[in-house]
Amino acid sequence: MRRADCLELIYPEIEDKLVVTIMGACAQELYDLGHRENFFYLQHAMGLASSIGLGLANHLPHEKVIVLDGDGSALMNLGTFTTLARYRPRNLLHIIFDNGSLLSTGGFESHTTSGVTDLAAIARGAGIEHAVDVDSPMAFGEAFVEAMERNDLGVIVARVDAVGPDNYGMDFALPENAFRFKRCVQERRAATGWTPPAMPGHTGAA
Amino acid sequence: MTVSYENSKAVFDGIKAAGIRSISALPETWLGLLLQRAEDDPEVDLIQVAKEEEAVGIAAGAYFAGEPHILLMQNHGFFGAMNGIISLAQLYSVPLCMLIAVRGHWGEPYPWHTRGGIVTEGLLQALNIPYHHARDPALVAKEIAEAYTLSQSSLSPVALLLTRDLMEV
Numbered sequence: 001m002r003r004a005d006c007l008e009l010i011y012p013e014i015e016d017k018l019v020v021t022i023m024g025a026c027a028q029e030l031y032d033l034g035h036r037e038n039f040f041y042l043q044h045a046m047g048l049a050s051s052i053g054l055g056l057a058n059h060l061p062h063e064k065v066i067v068l069d070g071d072g073s074a075l076m077n078l079g080t081f082t083t084l085a086r087y088r089p090r091n092l093l094h095i096i097f098d099n100g101s102l103l104s105t106g107g108f109e110s111h112t113t114s115g116v117t118d119l120a121a122i123a124r125g126a127g128i129e130h131a132v133d134v135d136s137p138m139a140f141g142e143a144f145v146e147a148m149e150r151n152d153l154g155v156i157v158a159r160v161d162a163v164g165p166d167n168y169g170m171d172f173a174l175p176e177n178a179f180r181f182k183r184c185v186q187e188r189r190a191a192t193g194w195t196p197p198a199m200p201g202h203t204g205a206a
Numbered sequence: 207m208t209v210s211y212e213n214s215k216a217v218f219d220g221i222k223a224a225g226i227r228s229i230s231a232l233p234e235t236w237l238g239l240l241l242q243r244a245e246d247d248p249e250v251d252l253i254q255v256a257k258e259e260e261a262v263g264i265a266a267g268a269y270f271a272g273e274p275h276i277l278l279m280q281n282h283g284f285f286g287a288m289n290g291i292i293s294l295a296q297l298y299s300v301p302l303c304m305l306i307a308v309r310g311h312w313g314e315p316y317p318w319h320t321r322g323g324i325v326t327e328g329l330l331q332a333l334n335i336p337y338h339h340a341r342d343p344a345l346v347a348k349e350i351a352e353a354y355t356l357s358q359s360s361l362s363p364v365a366l367l368l369t370r371d372l373m374e375v
Contacts, residue, residue: 020267040270044293048263051255052294055267055275058251059228079256087253178270178298186272196272197225200359 003097003160004029006140007068013148014066018056018185020049021068025103025164030068032165037184041170041177047077050084050094056185057089062192063185064091064148071098071112072105074119078126084153085127093147094123094155101162123155131155207315210375213343214239217305217368218247220347221276224354226303227251228268230261231278236307236373241278258283262290266300274354277304281326282319284365291363292333301357305350307368308339314370330365337365340372 003026011033019039021027027041042049053067074080074096084094100113111117123131130152134140140158147154172180186196218240221229229244230253231237244252255261258279268275279287284306295302310316310323330337336356340346349366357364 042294044297045263045290048259048266048290048294051260051263052267052270054253054260055230055264055269056271057267058253058264059268059271059273077257077260080260082256083253083260174297175299178300182270182272185270189272194272197274200355 001135001137001140001158001160002163003099003158004165005137006097006158006160007033009137009141010144013144017064017066018060019066019068020052020056022046022049022070022073024105024168026068026070026097028165028168028170031170035170037180038188040181041174043174046073047080049073050077050080053092053094054080054084054087054089057092058087060185060189061091063188064093065089067092067094069094069096071096071100071119072102072110075111078122081123081126081128081155085123088153090152092153093144094153095144096155096157097160098157099160099162103162103164107162120155120157123157128153128155131157133157133159135159208375209236209239210343210373211239213346213372213375215243216343216346217340217350217372218243220350221305222247222250223347224274224276224351226274226276226354228273228275229253229278230255230264230268230275232256232258232261232280232283234280234283234307234309236309236368237278237280258287259290262287262294262302265302266294266298269300275303276350276354277302278307279304280307280309282309282322284326285322285329288329288333291335295363296333299361301361302363303350303354303357304363304365305353305368306365307373308370312370326367333363335363335365336360337367339367339369341369343372346372
C-alpha cells in the first residue's frame with residue numbers, strides 16, 4: 001500500500017478539516033492532491049506534528065484535527081502518546097504512515113523495520129484506547145471512517161511502502177503557510193462567535 | 207530551600223493578568239506551587255507534557271487557534287526543547303512566551319544543576335532569544351505582560367527567566 005493512495009482515499013474527507021502534516025514526502029503528497037488554507041506542513045521539528053494537533057484540538061472543540069505523522073517522526077516524540085492519552089482530545093485523529101524508513105532523509109531503515117516494534121501497541125500502552133494497525137487500503141479506509149464517526153481520540157498506524165513523490169516543491173514560503181493557516185483557523189473560529197485577541201501594534205501610536 | 211508561596215502566586219496572578227488562560231508545562235520544583243494553582247483554577251487550561259519540546263508544538267497549535275498561551279519549564283527543559291524552538295517557532299515565525307526557571311546559577315547548592323545554569327544565557331544569546339531576569343515579585347506581572355507582548359509583536363520566542371531571588375525564600 002502506498003501512502004499517496006491512502007491520502008487520495010481520505011482527501012475528500014480531510015480537505016475541510018484542520019490538517020497538520022509532517023515534512024517531506026507526506027507533505028508533498030498532500031500538497032499535490034491540492035493545497036487548502038486549512039493545511040499546515042511542518043517541514044522540520046520532527047515529532048511535533050501531533051503536539052501542534054493537540055494545541056489546536058484543545059482550543060477548537062468545534063473542529064476535527066487530523067495529524068499526518070510518520071514512523072520516524074513519531075519515534076522522536078513517543079512521549080506525545082502519553083500526553084495525548086492523558087488529555088484525550090476527542091476531536092483529534094493521529095494517522096501514522098509507517099514505511100519503516102527515514103525516506104525523506106535518504107531512506108535509512110527506521111526502528112519499525114525490525115518488525116519487533118509496534119507503534120499501535122505503544123499508543124495503546126500509553127493509554128490511547130482506539131489505536132489500530134492496518135496494511136491494506138480497504139482496512140485503512142474503514143479505520144478512518146470509524147475514527148471519524150467515533151468522536152474520540154484515535155491512532156491509525158498505516159503500513160505503507162517506502163516510496164515518495166518524484167518532485168518536491170510548494171509555491172509559498174514556510175512562514176507564509178503559518179500565517180495563512182492561522183488566519184484560516186481564526187476565521188473559522190470567529191464563525192462560532194469567538195473574538196480574536198487584538199494584534200499588537202494596532203493601538204494607534206507608533 | 208523553600209519555594210516561595212507568595213511569589214509563586216504573584217507569577218500566576220501575572221499570567222492571568224496578562225490575559226493568558228492556556229499553559230503548557232513540565233513540572234519542576236520552583237514551578238510546583240505555580241502549577242498547582244493552574245491546575246486548581248477552572249479558568250486555566252493546563253497541559254503537562256512528557257518532555258518540554260512537546261510544549262513548543264502545543265504552543266504553536268494554541269497560537270494558530272488564536273489562544274494566548276505561555277510555556278513554563280526549567281532551563282534544562284529549554285535545552286531539550288531547542289530543536290522545536292528553532293525548527294518550528296523560529297522557522298515559521300511562531301511566537302513563544304517562555305517562563306524559564308533558571309536553576310544552577312548564583313547561589314546554587316545542587317551540583318547537578320550547575321552546568322546547565324552556567325550555559326543558559328549563552329544559549330539564549332546564540333539563539334537570538336531576548337531574555338530578562340525576573341527578581342522582584344512587585345514587577346513580575348508587568349514583566350510577564352511585556353514578555354508576552356514582545357513575543358507577539360516580534361513573532362519570536364521570548365524568555366522571562368525566573369530567578370532564585372524570586373522563586374525561593
